[in-house]
Amino acid sequence: xxxxxxxxxxxxxxxxxxxxxxxxxxxxxxxxxxxxxxxxxxxxxxxxxxxxxxxxxxxxxxxxxxxxxxxxxxxxxxxxxxxxxxxxxxxxxxxxxxxxxxxxxxxxxxxxxxxxxxxxxxxxxxxxxxxxxxxxxxx
Ligand SMILES: [Fe+2]
Ligand SMILES: [Fe+2]
Numbered sequence: 001x002x003x004x005x006x007x008x009x010x011x012x013x014x015x016x017x018x019x020x021x022x023x024x025x026x027x028x029x030x031x032x033x034x035x036x037x038x039x040x041x042x043x044x045x046x047x048x049x050x051x052x053x054x055x056x057x058x059x060x061x062x063x064x065x066x067x068x069x070x071x072x073x074x075x076x077x078x079x080x081x082x083x084x085x086x087x088x089x090x091x092x093x094x095x096x097x098x099x100x101x102x103x104x105x106x107x108x109x110x111x112x113x114x115x116x117x118x119x120x121x122x123x124x125x126x127x128x129x130x131x132x133x134x135x136x137x138x139x
Contacts, residue, residue, distance in 0.1 A: 004032045005117040012124050017136045020068075023061045024124055030054040031117050038109045044098075051095045058091060069134055080127045087123070091116060 006028040014020050034050040062084040069077050094112055097104060 003036065005035045005114055006031050006121055012121075014124075014128055015132050017068075017131055019136070020061075020065060020128070020131060023057075023064070024128070027054070027057060027061060027120070030057060031113070031120070035110065035113055035117075038106060038113065041106060048095075048098055051098050055088075055091055055095050058088065062088065065128070065131070068131060068136070072134060076127075076130060080130070083123060083127055087116075087119060090119070 008025055008028050012021075012024060012028075014024075030050070030053060034047070034054055037047050037050050066081060066084065069080070094116060097112075098109075
């Protein structure tokens with residue numbers, strides 16, 4: 001298995017949005033850290049703490065990102081907000097499964113996290129890239 005799920009590259013950079021890039025890079029690190037913890041069979045408390053931190057940081061990031069296009073209208077922004085909502089629901093579901101008594105294998109958990117990570121990377125490369133067309137300060 002690879003040691004990292006998400007690899008930062010110049011393709012991920014959103015021009016003129018330094019704070020967004022910093023948050024994306026931080027979230028990549030958090031996903032990779034959680035992946036390693038799960039893969040190494042770390043104590044459940046540690047895995048849960050990492051997963052909840054990732055969830056909270058993602059909530060904060062989406063809120064700040066949405067403030068950048070809060071006054072923008074059009075299908076692409078409506079879709080962007082919905083994508084955030086659905087991703088958070090999926091990430092919440094993942095955290096809830098970690099909290100549950102269900103005995104999930106390392107393979108199952110890493111598969112679930114890989115699915116979330118793939119979605120997140122694709123989101124940056126498509127929807128978040130559209131932020132390049134708007135100002136880096138909220139309207
Ligand atoms: Fe986004
Ligand atoms: Fe983003």
